[in-house]
Amino acid sequence: MAEQNCEIAWFSALCDDDYEFLGVPDPYLQSSWEHCRNIVLRAEEGGFDNILLPSGYSLGLDTTAFAAAVATQVRRIKLLWATRMGEDWPPQLARRIATLDRILGPNASGTGGRLNVNIISSDMPGEKIESGPRYARATEIMKIVRTLLNGEALDFQGDFFKLKLDPPRITTLSGKCPAFYFGGLSHEARECAAEACDVYLMWPDTMDKVRENIADLKARAAKYGRTLKFGYRVHVIVRETEDEARAYADRLLSKLDDEAGKAIREKSLDAKNYGVQRQQELRGAADGDGFVEENLWTGIGRARSGCGAAIVGTPDQVLAKLRAYQAEGIEAFILSGYPHVQEADMFARYVLPHIQHGPLEI
Numbered sequence: 571m572a573e574q575n576c577e578i579a580w581f582s583a584l585c586d587d588d589y590e591f592l593g594v595p596d597p598y599l600q601s602s603w604e605h606c607r608n609i610v611l612r613a614e615e616g617g618f619d620n621i622l623l624p625s626g627y628s629l630g631l632d633t634t635a636f637a638a639a640v641a642t643q644v645r646r647i648k649l650l651w652a653t654r655m656g657e658d659w660p661p662q663l664a665r666r667i668a669t670l671d672r673i674l675g676p677n678a679s680g681t682g683g684r685l686n687v688n689i690i691s692s693d694m695p696g697e698k699i700e701s702g703p704r705y706a707r708a709t710e711i712m713k714i715v716r717t718l719l720n721g722e723a724l725d726f727q728g729d730f731f732k733l734k735l736d737p738p739r740i741t742t743l744s745g746k747c748p749a750f751y752f753g754g755l756s757h758e759a760r761e762c763a764a765e766a767c768d769v770y771l772m773w774p775d776t777m778d779k780v781r782e783n784i785a786d787l788k789a790r791a792a793k794y795g796r797t798l799k800f801g802y803r804v805h806v807i808v809r810e811t812e813d814e815a816r817a818y819a820d821r822l823l824s825k826l827d828d829e830a831g832k833a834i835r836e837k838s839l840d841a842k843n844y845g846v847q848r849q850q851e852l853r854g855a856a857d858g859d860g861f862v863e864e865n866l867w868t869g870i871g872r873a874r875s876g877c878g879a880a881i882v883g884t885p886d887q888v889l890a891k892l893r894a895y896q897a898e899g900i901e902a903f904i905l906s907g908y909p910h911v912q913e914a915d916m917f918a919r920y921v922l923p924h925i926q927h928g929p930l931e932i
Contacts, residue, residue, distance in 0.1 A: 574896050577620055577801075577930035578922060579650060580613040580914050581906035582606045584633055585626030589908045591825040592872070599909055601630030603639070609910045610640050614647040616918030619929045622803075622904050625652040625690060634666065641674040641685075648929055649674060650751060650904070652688035655708040656697065660731060663711065664718040664738060671742040677929065682744030684929075689752045689767060691759070705758040706730070712750055712766035719747035749932040751801060751902075755783075763798065764790035768932050769902060771801040774879035776863050777894065784899045799930065801902035802895055805870050805880035806913065808888045808920050815882045816859070822908055823869050865891050880907070885920040892925060902930050 584606050588599040599605065613621050623640075625633045637651045651670060658666060671683040691708035693699060699707070710728040717724050719742055724735040742748060752763050753771035763770045770787050772780060784800055791798045807822075809815040860869040862879070865887050871878020881891045892903060907913025 574901075575926050575928055576892075576896055576900070577902040578618055578925065578927045579620035579622055579648075579902065579904040580609070580616075580618045580917075581622045581624070581904060581910065582609040582613070583624075583906075583910050584631045584636060585624050585629040587624075587626075587629075588910050589822075592822050592870070592908065593826040603631065603636070606631060606636060607640055607643060609914065610644060610647070612911050613914050614644050616914055617922050618647060618914070618918070619927060620648040620650050620686070620902075620904075622650045622688060623652055624688075625654050628695060634670075637670055638673055641670060644674075646678065646684075648677075648684040648686060650686045650688050652690055654690045654692060654694060655704075655711050656694045660711050660714040661718060661733070661735060661738075664715045665740065667715065667748060668719060668738070668740045668742050671748060672740075676743055682746070683742050683748065685742070686749045686751060686769075688771075689750050691752075691754065691762065701756055701758050703730075705754070705756075705762040708752075709762045709766045712752075712762075716747040716750075716766075721745055749930070753803070760787060760790055763787060764796065765794050767798070769799045769801050769930065771803055771902075771904070772900075773877045774802075774804045774866060774868075776866070777898065780895060780900070781898050799901050799932065800899050801904060802900045803877045803904040805877065806888060806905045806907050806917055806921075807867075807880050807882045808885055808916055810884065810920075812883050812887065815884065819860075819867055819869060819880065819882050823872065826872060828872070877906075885924065888917075888921050889924055892921075 584601055586601045590596055610621050623633050623637050633652055637649055641649060667687060671685040674684045677684050689708060689712060691705050707730045710730050714724060714726050714731060714733060718738050721737050721741045723737050724733055726733045749768040751769040751771050752767035754760065754763065764787060772783055787798055807815050807818050809818060860867050862868050865881055865883040866879055867882040868879045870880050881888050905917060
């Protein structure tokens with residue numbers, strides 16, 4: 571049987587999330603145009619298919635301005651641009667996406683663009699909306715933006731938006747809406763994903779939970795006559811030997827003050843959501859070394875509110891873990907490591923040449 575293809579993405583630390591020692595700020599690794607651009611360029615040079623540009627508001631750089639600038643610096647890699655619902659009026663969001671897509675330019679085959687969108691439905695700074703209405707708003711926004719970017723006239727009468735618009739003059743290079751990547755574990759988040767997104771993203775979890783979540787989302791999407799693809803966001807530490815990989819994991823935490831780690835976790839706007847709670851549960855279930863199952867280490871979550879675990883091991887062990895996720899239905903991986911430039915190089919050297927990968931086709 572031919573090896574299954576998957577998309578391998580890296581992460582650019584726009585949200586001041588880059589360290590040599592977790593929880594210890596390093597001016598050299600702080601979010602800046604130069605540093606985050608260098609992560610993107612190194613990921614492209616290393617052969618990654620895609621790169622996530624996260625959105626943090628009070629943390630680091632503005633994602634839209636960065637995406638527009640870095641789009642002129644890259645030639646092959648896709649950008650996964652994160653945007654928070656409520657930041658833009660939906661017709662303006664559609665125009666912003668179309669503009670970024672055109673700045674970025676065509677894919678290798680010339681069949682479309684290289685922009686995808688990570689939809690985030692968290693509260694805005696100073697705003698507090700209950701989970702149900704917030705995800706219902708995100709669902710409406712995705713439907714509106716999809717219609718406009720597919721070049722269609724819009725007549726939308728929802729609970730949050732009532733809009734009647736002609737087809738936009740400017741759409742994407744392909745004339746179609748880019749893929750929406752989206753994650754969330756609550757019932758409301760899952761329903762939003764099932765109804766409106768293209769790629770459902772998961773944070774690290776045990777293999778049985780990954781299997782359970784995929785089955786649940788497939789069933790929910792089927793109710794809407796839709797199908798989803800699945801992605802997995804996780805950190806990675808790969809070294810020639812398992813002892814070296816585990817030693818590097820220990821080194822990452824060697825200067826972490828527990829109170830400083832707690833402050834970092836609670837700073838995020840998303841610090842109280844279901845996904846973050848699940849990451850805390852994983853840490854609680856881990857063994858004394860922080861491993862919750864084979865090669866899945868939860869120590870990262872001691873100083874991070876969101877994605878809180880790493881695949882740790884040799885190249886063969888990391889490959890085996892990725893292929894196990896693929897066997898369950900994962901088709902896209904968004905990886906990261908500390909520091910991000912160094913670990914992108916390590917993964918590109920030891921793992922990327924041995925896995926069949928390419929941009930995700932939606």
